[in-house]
Amino acid sequence: MSNPSASVGVRLEGVTKSFGDTAVLKGIDLAMAPGTLTTLLGPSGCGKTTILRLVAGLEMPTTGRILIGDEDVSLLSASHRDVAMVFQSYALFPHMTVGENVSYGLKVQGVGKEERHARAEAAMASVGLAGYGGRYIDQLSGGQQQRIAVARALILEPKVMLFDEPLSNLDSKLRRQMREDIRRLQQDTGITSVYVTHDQEEALSVSDEVVVISEGAIAQKGTPKHLYRRPVSPFVATFMGDANITTGRVRDLDGVMVVEIDGLRVPIEDAEGLAGERQVALRPESLNLKDIGPGLRGTVRSHAYVGAATEYWVQWGDHELFAIMPASTREFPVGAQVYVDIDPVGVAVIG
Amino acid sequence: MLSLYRGYGRVAWVALGLAAFLLVFLALPILKVVFVAFQDPHSGALTLLNFADFFGAALFQASFLNSLYVSGMSVLLATLIAIPLAYYTTRFNFEGAVLIQTLGIIPLIMPPFVGAVAMVLLLGENGSVNLLLDEHFGFTIPFMRGLNGVILVESIHYFPFILINLSAALNNIDRAMEESAQNLGCHGSRLFRRVVFPLAMPGYVAGASLVFIKVFDDIGTPLLLNINNMLAPQAYLRISSIGIADPMGYVISVILVVFSIFSLWVSLLAMRGKDYATVQKGGGGLARRDMRPWEKVVCYAIIIVILLFVLSPHLGLTLLSFGTIWSFSVLPDAYTFDHYLTVFQSAFGYVTNTLLYAGIAAGADVVIGTAIAYIVLRTGLAGRKWLDYIAMGALAVPGVVLGIGYLRTFHDFQVPLVDKPLASWWVIIVVALTIRRLPYALRACMAALQQVSELLEEAAENLGATKARSVRRIVVPLMSGGILAGFITSFATASVELSATIMLVSNESDAPLAAGIYEFMQNAAGRGPGAALGMIAVLIVGLGTYLSHVVIERGKKSREATSIVGEETAT
Ligand SMILES: Nc1ncnc2c1ncn2[C@@H]1O[C@H](COP(=O)(O)OP(=O)(O)O)[C@@H](O)[C@H]1O
Ligand SMILES: [Mg+2]
Numbered sequence: 068m069s070n071p072s073a074s075v076g077v078r079l080e081g082v083t084k085s086f087g088d089t090a091v092l093k094g095i096d097l098a099m100a101p102g103t104l105t106t107l108l109g110p111s112g113c114g115k116t117t118i119l120r121l122v123a124g125l126e127m128p129t130t131g132r133i134l135i136g137d138e139d140v141s142l143l144s145a146s147h148r149d150v151a152m153v154f155q156s157y158a159l160f161p162h163m164t165v166g167e168n169v170s171y172g173l174k175v176q177g178v179g180k181e182e183r184h185a186r187a188e189a190a191m192a193s194v195g196l197a198g199y200g201g202r203y204i205d206q207l208s209g210g211q212q213q214r215i216a217v218a219r220a221l222i223l224e225p226k227v228m229l230f231d232e233p234l235s236n237l238d239s240k241l242r243r244q245m246r247e248d249i250r251r252l253q254q255d256t257g258i259t260s261v262y263v264t265h266d267q268e269e270a271l272s273v274s275d276e277v278v279v280i281s282e283g284a285i286a287q288k289g290t291p292k293h294l295y296r297r298p299v300s301p302f303v304a305t306f307m308g309d310a311n312i313t314t315g316r317v318r319d320l321d322g323v324m325v326v327e328i329d330g331l332r333v334p335i336e337d338a339e340g341l342a343g344e345r346q347v348a349l350r351p352e353s354l355n356l357k358d359i360g361p362g363l364r365g366t367v368r369s370h371a372y373v374g375a376a377t378e379y380w381v382q383w384g385d386h387e388l389f390a391i392m393p394a395s396t397r398e399f400p401v402g403a404q405v406y407v408d409i410d411p412v413g414v415a416v417i418g
Numbered sequence: 419m420l421s422l423y424r425g426y427g428r429v430a431w432v433a434l435g436l437a438a439f440l441l442v443f444l445a446l447p448i449l450k451v452v453f454v455a456f457q458d459p460h461s462g463a464l465t466l467l468n469f470a471d472f473f474g475a476a477l478f479q480a481s482f483l484n485s486l487y488v489s490g491m492s493v494l495l496a497t498l499i500a501i502p503l504a505y506y507t508t509r510f511n512f513e514g515a516v517l518i519q520t521l522g523i524i525p526l527i528m529p530p531f532v533g534a535v536a537m538v539l540l541l542g543e544n545g546s547v548n549l550l551l552d553e554h555f556g557f558t559i560p561f562m563r564g565l566n567g568v569i570l571v572e573s574i575h576y577f578p579f580i581l582i583n584l585s586a587a588l589n590n591i592d593r594a595m596e597e598s599a600q601n602l603g604c605h606g607s608r609l610f611r612r613v614v615f616p617l618a619m620p621g622y623v624a625g626a627s628l629v630f631i632k633v634f635d636d637i638g639t640p641l642l643l644n645i646n647n648m649l650a651p652q653a654y655l656r657i658s659s660i661g662i663a664d665p666m667g668y669v670i671s672v673i674l675v676v677f678s679i680f681s682l683w684v685s686l687l688a689m690r691g692k693d694y695a696t697v698q699k700g701g702g703g704l705a706r707r708d709m710r711p712w713e714k715v716v717c718y719a720i721i722i723v724i725l726l727f728v729l730s731p732h733l734g735l736t737l738l739s740f741g742t743i744w745s746f747s748v749l750p751d752a753y754t755f756d757h758y759l760t761v762f763q764s765a766f767g768y769v770t771n772t773l774l775y776a777g778i779a780a781g782a783d784v785v786i787g788t789a790i791a792y793i794v795l796r797t798g799l800a801g802r803k804w805l806d807y808i809a810m811g812a813l814a815v816p817g818v819v820l821g822i823g824y825l826r827t828f829h830d831f832q833v834p835l836v837d838k839p840l841a842s843w844w845v846i847i848v849v850a851l852t853i854r855r856l857p858y859a860l861r862a863c864m865a866a867l868q869q870v871s872e873l874l875e876e877a878a879e880n881l882g883a884t885k886a887r888s889v890r891r892i893v894v895p896l897m898s899g900g901i902l903a904g905f906i907t908s909f910a911t912a913s914v915e916l917s918a919t920i921m922l923v924s925n926e927s928d929a930p931l932a933a934g935i936y937e938f939m940q941n942a943a944g945r946g947p948g949a950a951l952g953m954i955a956v957l958i959v960g961l962g963t964y965l966s967h968v969v970i971e972r973g974k975k976s977r978e979a980t981s982i983v984g985e986e987t988a989t
Binding site: 123124125144145146147150151152154156158159160161162171172175176219220223 | 871873874876877878879880881882883884885887892895896
């Protein structure tokens with residue numbers, strides 16, 4: 068496996084892509100540090116796959132440059148880039164065995180039969196499928212096909228690995244396990260990786276850095292924690308998890324930064340330079356319903372049991388607040404007057 | 419521009435080569451034919467005089483009307499054969515469905531002209547059936563007299579086209595649609611008139627216009643039945659007896675092309691509206707019911723009568739090929755292998771020529787078909803769709819017309835080294851076969867390529883394979899089933915093609931099977947060996963049909979298994 072210290076970064080500089088008259092990417096600037104896993108997160112159709120295809124050389128940018136390490140690869144064809152892609156639908160060759168699929172890239176490079184065989188066995192073992200080489204693709208389950216697609220990409224020890232929603236065709240249990248496996252493989256090999264998903268939970272759990280994309284442009288990038296705590300827009304705030312968007316006033320109260328929402332003061336961290344009227348995202352898990360203040364005064368409109376928690380919709384002025392309370396807490400009937408208290412960890416000032 | 423052509427360098431050259439081939443061997447000869455039809459043979463000036471001459475001559479008027487009459491009646495008779503068969507298979511739970519499906523395939527494996535002479539011996543004025551009728555009942559039926567013979571032979575051969583289209587259309591009618599009509603008080607024959615008939619119409623029209631034009635263009639069947647006063651045979655006879663300067667052959671060619679284009683247009687028009695009939699897949703089909711006993715009797719009686727007619731060319735040909743003398747008698751006087759021996763000893767050149775010509779043509783067809791399919795579906799080359807359009811344009815060109823066009827265009831082009839005009843070199847026959855079969859091979863290749871996800875090609879490139887390598891090692895192997903089916907079909911049909919080749923055979927030793935059969939059948943003594951050659955032709959086509967069926971079925975199965983590698987979803 069390759070040596071993490073040999074990892075190279077990937078840079079996109081002012082990359083745009085149009086198909087005919089449709090501008091799909093509107094100026095992407097991105098730098099991915101060597102050996103990291105960057106997630107592209109965004110709704111369906113925002114251009115995530117297009118970015119991967121540009122890095123792989125399956126599309127050419129309309130304008131802008133793509134660099135791998137220090138090399139400008141913008142005009143290099145797919146077959147000459149040291150980039151391996153795991154396709155969303157796996158794109159395994161149905162007329163070849165699993166072993167032939169995995170070793171295909173080596174065969175193209177002219178690697179001898181014995182070495183091919185040995186390295187294919189190692190690659191299959193690394194994804195937990197040792198000994199499957201003789202089977203055909205249609206004899207594998209979806210999860211196994213997914214692993215073989217990863218092994219086929221990994222065997223070339225590429226400079227860059229691209230994963231296009233690799234888990235989207237798997238059931239939720241398998242998904243959790245596979246994402247751990249991919250993260251582990253990535254960290255073991257130190258291959259700079261770009262991972263596409265539209266599932267924020269997946270993004271937050273595997274990435275060093277998350278890039279939120281909206282309509283062909285970068286909405287925000289940063290560590291998962293940073294995006295969660297400091298979204299720059301309501302779009303990012305809601306994409307990183309459920310959120311109630313409202314307004315509040317950020318101010319310095321004797322050296323402590325607080326946000327004041329309808330008179331309720333909540334202390335916040337890292338809020339230098341944010342003073343003034345701001346949009347605020349309130350995570351539903353951090354809203355607590357109580358009989359007595361302090362809190363935002365409201366009326367329970369409806370509630371629903373969802374196993375371990377109870378979900379409430381509370382009318383507060385002309386807003387409706389969505390709150391999630393542990394099932395172990397006491398219940399509030401519809402129509403009850405409540406105070407909604409806010410846990411500071413679930414408050415994100417937008418901007 | 420850079421991005422448009424990047425990576426297409428070599429592909430662009432291939433596309434140009436293909437375009438040049440199609441222009442020289444398809445567009446140019448046809449334009450030449452049309453041009454000559456409007457040209458004064460002496461002064462070379464443009465004129466309508468040739469057409470005036472044509473419509474002024476009694477022979478051509480008669481030929482024109484005869485061709486229309488024969489084509490129209492063939493469609494009618496083919497329809498009368500197809501309707502009960504389609505009706506029984508789609509409306510009833512009928513155990514004879516397999517029999518009907520077989521009925522729909524048997525005729526296709528024998529070119530109509532091959533069985534024509536044998537049909538005369540069975541059903542003609544002095545044929546077996548009429549001899550028996552005359553002896554026992556004192557009357558005869560003029561099955562084969564004059565134009566009747568052509569109509570009978572053609573409709574027996576071509577009714578499957580109508581049967582297939584009609585059954586498909588009836589099967590596509592949603593049961594819910596029929597039920598809702600019944601719900602609204604529509605029953606029985608009224609239901610058929612108001613609901614079933616209009617919905618089945620597009621499929622029927624498409625099949626019928628195809629049959630019309632096939633009959634209109636056919637030259638082998640009338641010629642073998644000694645019917646000369648029809649259009650397509652006249653075109654051949656004028657050119658072959660008077661010469662390539664006579665304008666009448668060209669005028670007839672223009673008329674044939676116009677009718678071809680017209681009927682293609684009609685069938686396209688009919689099929690464009692067909693989607694509204696297919697409301698839902700799978701749940702379709704009319705409500706079926708069991709037959710009452712007397713219905714079963716009627717049904718089997720009809721099917722057996724049709725079966726006897728459909729099998730008569732095969733039966734007649736078999737008897738003819740094994741019979742010693744068969745004339746004015748119900749059956750041949752005695753049986754022998756002599757005709758086959760004759761064929762193997764002195765006429766096997768026809769067979770080897772055919773295997774060679776059809777083999778090369780079918781090979782060229784799938785190579786060209788794959789290349790065009792790839793260029794059209796997988797590259798961004800400007801104007802690529804035109805390759806498809808021009809290649810498919812061959813559908814509108816009757817064989818005789820292509821043959822005449824080649825004669826006229828290439829008769830004074832000397833092939834270097836061979837020292838012969840291109841028009842009389844055997845290679846031109848192969849080229850004609852290639853062009854004639856190309857539309858079918860192209861459709862097969864297009865369908866095959868559409869089954870191969872573009873992502874597989876991209877995955878190979880992503881793993882370091884060059885474009886050429888991923889096409890060779892990934893795309894083509896995955897297309898192989900469809901390509902093979904296309905090859906076999908092209909091969910089988912090219913091996914019995916007569917209309918274009920008959921114009922282009924310039925000497926005996928270059929003649930393929932169909933031309934050989936035609937030669938033999940010209941005189942009574944040659945009928946036995948001609949029939950033996952015919953049997954070989956039937957064998958080749960039958961085997962080809964069976965093989966391509968097997969290949970396609972196998973492809974379907976393996977496709978189901980690998981359908982998991984579907985297209986990328988939109989997310
Ligand atoms: N080859 C193409 N031609 C035209 N439009 C395309 C093409 N590829 C992608 N698009 C369009 O670009 C947009 C972004 O697509 P994609 O990158 O696949 O989105 P995502 O992967 O984020 O769902 C979509 O609107 C899609 O329809
Ligand atoms: Mg995508």
